Amino acid sequence: MLDQDTRNKVVADLINVYNTRKALPLLTQTYPSIGLDDAYAIQEAFVAHMVANGRTVRGYKVGLTSKAMQEMSGSTEPDFSAMTDDLFLPEDMPIEHQRFFRPLIEIEIAFVMKSTLKGPGVLPVDVLRATDFVLPAIEVVDFRVGPAPGMTVIDTVADLAACGAAVLGANPCRLADFDLRRVRGQMIVNGKVEQEGLASAVLGNPVTSVAWLANKLGEFGITFEPGHTILTGSFVRAMPVKAGDEVIARFDSGLGDVLTSFV
Template structure:
């Protein structure tokens, strides 16, 4: 376990790295004693620094919910992080490449809550009752580290969330079989990955339930209006400047974003 001083130093380092775009070494390297409780505490402290600076928490993401994504990065469990208002990119918008570090694209179903979800062991029924609608989304996964660290670094660093693009076609869970939704990721018009939502912990509903339970352990509740990214169900490719990214979800619409050509 790290000391309180070390925890605050780690949080400040992550906050400064994102603000200044000067990437740092993984915390698991600079602080070998880092454990899971430390990582979640650092994430909470970073959130506090951001909200104190005027940023707003708009929801949370679950990461590494699919086997293919855990195998891709060499982790063996999901993680989670907070999302902020200035990370949300308008549909069909452009993300300056110079703002990114080591970015990948993921396709996910975003759950928008209409009721609070705050209990120690939420069931699928609890999640379904609390969800107002789902949206197609793209998550631009990115980190504030120079090189890949461990799952503890990912936890501390908002589960490596970089940007979020939300589509504009809401669907209610009662109108679809969310497990069977097929998603396709296209880059520059070429299909690079396809999968079904069931790859995310058997159902994206399970991923949201896991997140709510995990947050409850840290005295954090999912609130009405929160957006929850339920985890990618395809392998996430690296992104380059000038690319156009489109996520299509069978029966649930699409989302798109462009990566700017301002590479440094």
């Protein structure tokens, strides 16, 4: 475990990455004694800094929702991060590639809450009752720490769970209208289908992902509020993206498309 002065230094270094445009080396290599509790404390302080400078928390993201990704990162459960308002970008508007460090793209389903939800004890049925609607989404994964061989969940947790941004579609769908587990999504880059998969790859059902996060955040005294947007995790492999790429996340079951491009 790190002492508070070291945690504060890591937070300051993360903030400074936006000025230097140079990602930090892996925290687990720089600070061999760092633990997961340190990583979440660093993330919390990082988010608090952004809020103190005018940002607002608009939602949360869940990552590492597949067993393969958990095993790769040395984790036994998903990870998560708060998302501030500046991380939500408009649909179908060009994004400057240079705002990111090493961006990857994922497709997933976002939940928008209509009522409060707080763990512990949240069940999937509680998520169904508390959800207003779901939206198609593209997440831009990005790294202020690493990436490099040996990266673990501790590195990503401290780094906002590797969140760079999210682009939400504008086609709201009610959960009662379809079986979310059977939704198929495609990642289309420059007109070519690069990845596709089923939403059931996300912990069996993205609803389970939201319930898990509500319970996990309940341990920190955090509540989902009406209007909060929850990114539930990708059900396809993340892919790198470069300037000039056009990306479409295409879903069946009426969810439709969400489009973005990088310039």
